[in-house]
Amino acid sequence: MISVLGSGAFGTALAISLSQNGPVTLWSRDAEQAQLLQTTRENSKRLKGLTLPEAITVTADLETACAAQTILLALPMQQTGAFLALHAQRLKGKTLVSCSKGIDLSTGLGPTALIRSTVPEARAAILTGPSFAADIGRGLPTALTLACEDGAEALQEQLSTPTLRLYRSSDTTGAELGGALKNVIAIGAGVVMGAGMGDSTRAALMTRGFAEMTRLAVTRGARAETLSGLAGFGDLALTCTSSQSRNFRHGFALGAGETIDPNVTVEGVATAHAVARMAEKGGIEMPIAVMIAALCDNRMTVAQATLALLSRPLKEE
Numbered sequence: 001m002i003s004v005l006g007s008g009a010f011g012t013a014l015a016i017s018l019s020q021n022g023p024v025t026l027w028s029r030d031a032e033q034a035q036l037l038q039t040t041r042e043n044s045k046r047l048k049g050l051t052l053p054e055a056i057t058v059t060a061d062l063e064t065a066c067a068a069q070t071i072l073l074a075l076p077m078q079q080t081g082a083f084l085a086l087h088a089q090r091l092k093g094k095t096l097v098s099c100s101k102g103i104d105l106s107t108g109l110g111p112t113a114l115i116r117s118t119v120p121e122a123r124a125a126i127l128t129g130p131s132f133a134a135d136i137g138r139g140l141p142t143a144l145t146l147a148c149e150d151g152a153e154a155l156q157e158q159l160s161t162p163t164l165r166l167y168r169s170s171d172t173t174g175a176e177l178g179g180a181l182k183n184v185i186a187i188g189a190g191v192v193m194g195a196g197m198g199d200s201t202r203a204a205l206m207t208r209g210f211a212e213m214t215r216l217a218v219t220r221g222a223r224a225e226t227l228s229g230l231a232g233f234g235d236l237a238l239t240c241t242s243s244q245s246r247n248f249r250h251g252f253a254l255g256a257g258e259t260i261d262p263n264v265t266v267e268g269v270a271t272a273h274a275v276a277r278m279a280e281k282g283g284i285e286m287p288i289a290v291m292i293a294a295l296c297d298n299r300m301t302v303a304q305a306t307l308a309l310l311s312r313p314l315k316e317e
């Protein structure tokens with residue numbers, strides 16, 4: 001038995017995929033929304049056009065959802081810390097698999113580190129990698145990383161489905177930083193395309209952005225190979241090149257000077273700020289991430305950020 005907490009686009013998509021294996025409970029914080037999903041069998045607010053299979057039960061009752069031993073957390077990153085703290089008692093002893101991509105601004109922790117610090121009696125894992133909710137929900141073939149410090153063979157078996165192939169890892173730091181940092185670079189890729197700078201500029205930004213992702217992650221104890229895998233390079237490639245990505249679209253709007261919809265979940269904005277802080281505090285060179293944080297706050301124009309990056313001292317690759 002598996003539960004998914006959070007009935008947004010990703011939680012709903014994962015519930016659909018996992019229901020190929022057996023019963024799944026999908027929890028929504030909103031009782032009306034839970035009732036609507038349960039009766040219409042569609043999440044028209046977050047994942048329109050896909051049918052919830054019969055194996056999914058939608059509920060707003062957290063106690064029912066927490067009866068499962070394996071619980072997937074599919075909440076926006078900045079809401080996760082408060083949620084875990086509030087429900088720590090109920091969640092202890094469970095395997096908590098975070099599906100979020102970000103860094104908590106108030107603590108500087110990624111999802112598994114946040115779980116370990118807030119619910120130390122739980123087992124923390126992370127599911128991450130290149131996967132748009134709509135693609136997972138439609139059952140398109142997808143490969144992701146499942147990271148858990150104590151090895152994840154049984155969990156890997158439990159969460160793999162006929163269309164979702166999981167690769168296991170014990171490097172939770174690398175997996176969670178890969179997923180968080182690629183969103184920052186995806187905003188940058190969107191800015192480049194929105195401002196009309198073109199494919200060559202985007203390739204340069206992605207490559208140098210990947211170097212920053214790896215540098216920061218390795219400094220924090222991650223393995224460089226994890227960043228080269230699905231959780232890092234794979235997700236970077238997807239998110240920087242697809243207008244399905246909300247982070248890419250956010251950057252595109254910034255670059256094109258278009259209005260931004262504040263109701264869309266764009267994890268890269270808070271993450272860019274968290275990274276800028278870490279870079280400053282730890283003396284880590286993260287020029288692209290720092291520029292993206294400044295662009296998101298309108299502290300800098302695209303032209304200023306571009307000039308600042310191009311005029312940095314020349315160096316070896």
Ligand SMILES: NC(=O)C1=CN([C@@H]2O[C@H](COP(=O)(O)OP(=O)(O)OC[C@H]3O[C@@H](n4cnc5c(N)ncnc54)[C@H](OP(=O)(O)O)[C@@H]3O)[C@@H](O)[C@H]2O)C=CC1
Pocket residue numbers: 006007008009010011029030046074075076077079083099100101102131132133134264265267
């Ligand atoms: N969408 C995607 O393609 C992918 C998303 N992810 C990651 O998954 C995470 C969630 O994203 P996604 O599902 O897309 O986001 P959505 O914006 O689609 O949904 C967010 C969900 O979280 C709920 N929520 C927000 N705050 C709380 C809270 N305090 N307590 C309980 N529930 C809350 C919202 O409820 P309500 O509807 O009531 O507001 C909503 O159901 C993000 O970290 C994202 O990076 C990862 C891979 C792919």
Ligand SMILES: O=C(CO)COP(=O)(O)O
Pocket residue numbers: 101129130131132133183186235238239244245246247248265266267
């Ligand atoms: O993480 C994702 C794809 O792997 C989803 O990206 P966005 O949050 O930018 O839509």
